[in-house]
Amino acid sequence: MDRELKVYNILEQPFYITRQKHDTTFNMPVCHYHNVYEIYYLLEGRRNYFIQNKIYPVVKGDIVLININDIHKTMDFNNSAHERILINFKKDFIAPLLDDNNCLLDCFLSENKVIHLNVSEQSFVQSILMKMLEEDRKKQKGYRTYEKILLTELLLFINRNMEKFNEQKRYSSSIQNKMSEVALYLMENYMKKISLKQVAEEFFITPSHLSRTFKKTTGFTFVEYLNSIRIKEARKLLKETGKSVMEIAELTGFESQTHFGRVFKQMTGMSPLQYRKQPGF
Known part of the structure; x- marks a missing residue:
């Protein structure tokens, strides 16, 4: 019997962020795609990421960008533990902040799906992500507005540096x-x-x-x-x-x-x- 392909079409909320740690081997049980944008940040460990038709090695401090309807799956790398932060969001969530060309979303159209950050860049990105997690946990007045601002700041950083990121190379067997x-x-x-x-x-x-x-x-x-x-x-x-x-x-x-x-x-x-x-x- 053919195994199921999961299709995620609806988020109950326009923005979702979670932090998760796996101390043992973990592979996604099924391949899937969805109608939301996804940003994956690896805090610790190593992973292999299959996106559309390519396999990407992912290490600590890497960002993975998943466009709407990209088929993808994360896989274990040498039985290593890992910890990651995952963001899913709908276009509508930041629609008021988009210009006519939707340039904040350009990074998701790049052929380069994995971004390798240096130490200072990792620190900058992690500070944004930790603020997002804190806002989502406390849910204080105006937290959604601040999450939009933080997400916009993250997307601006990624897009402004895409030319540099696209020049990065990593060994692939x-x-x-x-x-x-x-x-x-x-x-x-x-x-x-x-x-x-x-x-x-x-x-x-x-x-x-x-x-x-x-x-x-x-x-x-x-x-x-x-x-x-x-x-x-x-x-x-x-x-x-x-x-x-x-x-x-x-x-x-x-x-x-x-x-x-x-x-x-x-x-x-x-x-x-x-x-x-x-x-x-």
Whole structure:
């Protein structure tokens, strides 16, 4: 059975921040994406972060930027403990502070998803994050206003330094690069009839090696990742076009409408037609 792809569509509040520590090995149980922006800051430890089609090593003091609908998953690095701060927010939360070009959100469009900070930059960012956590904990009068100000300050800092951040390089193994290429291939060819054997031949490796290495490197099985891309596109077509379910199944690479419906329900909890009728998704 295909594993579930979690789709988070609604936050109960426009801004959310949490601090969490794991003293033992921790891997996200499922891959997911959502309709909010995400900022991840690693306070301690090391992690591997899979985003869209690339694997990023993340170390203490790094910021990870997740755009709306980016498929992602965090994974353990050598059984290490870690502590992180996570922010999710809707565009509406800072809408009054955005200019016509939404430039505060430009950093989420960058190909560079992980930002490596020096010691002074880490201190600056952590001071903002700690103030956010304190405001969210105490919830004193005007705390939401101050959270907007702090988030805006953080986004301004990131955006003003994006050119420098984009020049940063970090070692990535040949295996990680190869699996990133495979993931990109799936993203670009999901609409075709793709099999593990065919992709393995495309990259001159055996199917068993591809299956094992892709899962170990990305945290996704081959089928799980391929289906997640297909269902993500199918959701878009269901909402933005009048195409039939059968047409959408064909356009997203599924072998039949029945298979498409089964996978879609596993991943979203509803049938394609039920999803199309849902308001606000």
